[in-house]
Amino acid sequence: MKMEQGSVLIPDPCNDTLAYYGIRCLKKASSEFNINVLVSSDQVTNDNSWLDFYKCSAYIDNLFFSKYIMDSIEYLDEVIQIIENRKIDIVFPASEFGFKFVSKYREKLSKLCKLVALPSEDTLHTAFDKWKLHLFLKQHNISTPETVLLREFENVSEFNYPVLLKPIDGSGGNNIQKIDTLGKESLQLILNHSSDGYIVQEYIDGYDMGCSVLCWEGQILAYTIQQQLGVTKGFAPKIDKLKFVHDSAVLDIVTRTVNALKWTGIANLDLRYNSKNGKIHIIEINPRYWQSMMGSLSAGVNFPYLLYLLSSGIDFDLVSYQEKYYAKFSRFIKDALTGSLQYSLSDTNIKYYLSDPNSLIQILFNQIFRKKLPQKFKI
Numbered sequence: 001m002k003m004e005q006g007s008v009l010i011p012d013p014c015n016d017t018l019a020y021y022g023i024r025c026l027k028k029a030s031s032e033f034n035i036n037v038l039v040s041s042d043q044v045t046n047d048n049s050w051l052d053f054y055k056c057s058a059y060i061d062n063l064f065f066s067k068y069i070m071d072s073i074e075y076l077d078e079v080i081q082i083i084e085n086r087k088i089d090i091v092f093p094a095s096e097f098g099f100k101f102v103s104k105y106r107e108k109l110s111k112l113c114k115l116v117a118l119p120s121e122d123t124l125h126t127a128f129d130k131w132k133l134h135l136f137l138k139q140h141n142i143s144t145p146e147t148v149l150l151r152e153f154e155n156v157s158e159f160n161y162p163v164l165l166k167p168i169d170g171s172g173g174n175n176i177q178k179i180d181t182l183g184k185e186s187l188q189l190i191l192n193h194s195s196d197g198y199i200v201q202e203y204i205d206g207y208d209m210g211c212s213v214l215c216w217e218g219q220i221l222a223y224t225i226q227q228q229l230g231v232t233k234g235f236a237p238k239i240d241k242l243k244f245v246h247d248s249a250v251l252d253i254v255t256r257t258v259n260a261l262k263w264t265g266i267a268n269l270d271l272r273y274n275s276k277n278g279k280i281h282i283i284e285i286n287p288r289y290w291q292s293m294m295g296s297l298s299a300g301v302n303f304p305y306l307l308y309l310l311s312s313g314i315d316f317d318l319v320s321y322q323e324k325y326y327a328k329f330s331r332f333i334k335d336a337l338t339g340s341l342q343y344s345l346s347d348t349n350i351k352y353y354l355s356d357p358n359s360l361i362q363i364l365f366n367q368i369f370r371k372k373l374p375q376k377f378k379i
Contacts, residue, residue: 006089007034012098014039014054018289019094022304025297027059029305036062040070056358070097076105083112090114094289117265117311127285130168131199140260143281150198162203206275211254212268212296214306218259222306222319224296225250239291241327244299253280266307295326
């Protein structure tokens with residue numbers, strides 16, 4: 001029997017691709033989903049080229065623009081207005097901003113329509129806060145790098161170098177700095193940062209792994225494990241090439257982590273394999289959509305759609321995934337030219353962009369000419 005799909009509201013900044021990935025996954029499951037997106041005024045900026053991309057996408061049925069910032073009561077009122085006027089069935093955040101907003105106002109919103117399955121507000125904040133997460137992991141004897149608050153970093157000479165200087169509340173590898181040795185310049189670099197907003201963390205010599213999960217009260221319902229084979233500058237996720245694998249050691253530490261948190265909903269966990277002792281460490285938990293989500297879809301797991309089913313109280317069978325590569329089109333070209341190609345063109349992101357040509361043209365236009373479309377629209 002064909003299941004009727006509902007009307008979805010996504011409150012989101014639209015300043016990256018996370019919401020778009022969720023939208024594409026929902027539409028992949030059923031073209032009958034009615035997708036509504038509300039952008040807040042603090043995200044409608046002159047340099048937000050991704051917003052132009054959203055405006056042109058064929059997969060968004062209604063794109064609204066609020067004149068209020070996302071965390072405000074006024075923005076909440078506009079969300080409520082859209083829920084009532086558009087007969088929204090479920091509020092479905094994608095980004096960090098969106099999940100924090102829905103979590104904060106979950107009691108009021110849940111009286112109007114369904115909400116995406118979420119962990120408790122305290123658990124969500126633990127995941128977003130790197131220091132709180134570190135304390136939680138240590139309390140439950142889950143392996144994680146040694147970490148101290150910058151304001152408690154009194155004797156810098158006693159810490160094992162290299163170290164990473166990280167903002168407590170940050171994502172995407174932004175504002176992370178590696179300090180290789182203790183010296184005058186590195187000491188000044190440490191002291192120049194706000195002591196309240198940073199941690200100092202042991203650097204683990206090894207390589208990155210990722211595990212994406214869908215859970216209910218600490219039990220994993222679906223997952224993928226991906227090894228990051230890409231190369232990027234700094235500490236941004238290395239997602240231009242992934243290999244989806246099955247790894248019992250990764251699954252074990254992830255299972256213990258989400259079980260201890262009693263996690264509900266989706267999450268993406270960053271892990272680090274220690275090449276010196278073979279241990280696997282939990283680095284971060286991202287309680288939002290993630291950059292490798294379309295790779296998970298390609299491997300066989302549609303996380304946003306499964307999350308929709310879970311949030312709607314609809315049963316689904318256990319979902320498995322293939323061991324395979326997934327890469328950006330630019331990496332495909334590079335691998336093809338260097339003779340290191342181990343996958344096909346169908347295992348890249350180009351198929352998703354080509355099926356949304358107006359948005360693809362807009363991205364190419366922005367990259368070439370750096371021009372922007374008009375920004376100010378109101379609901």
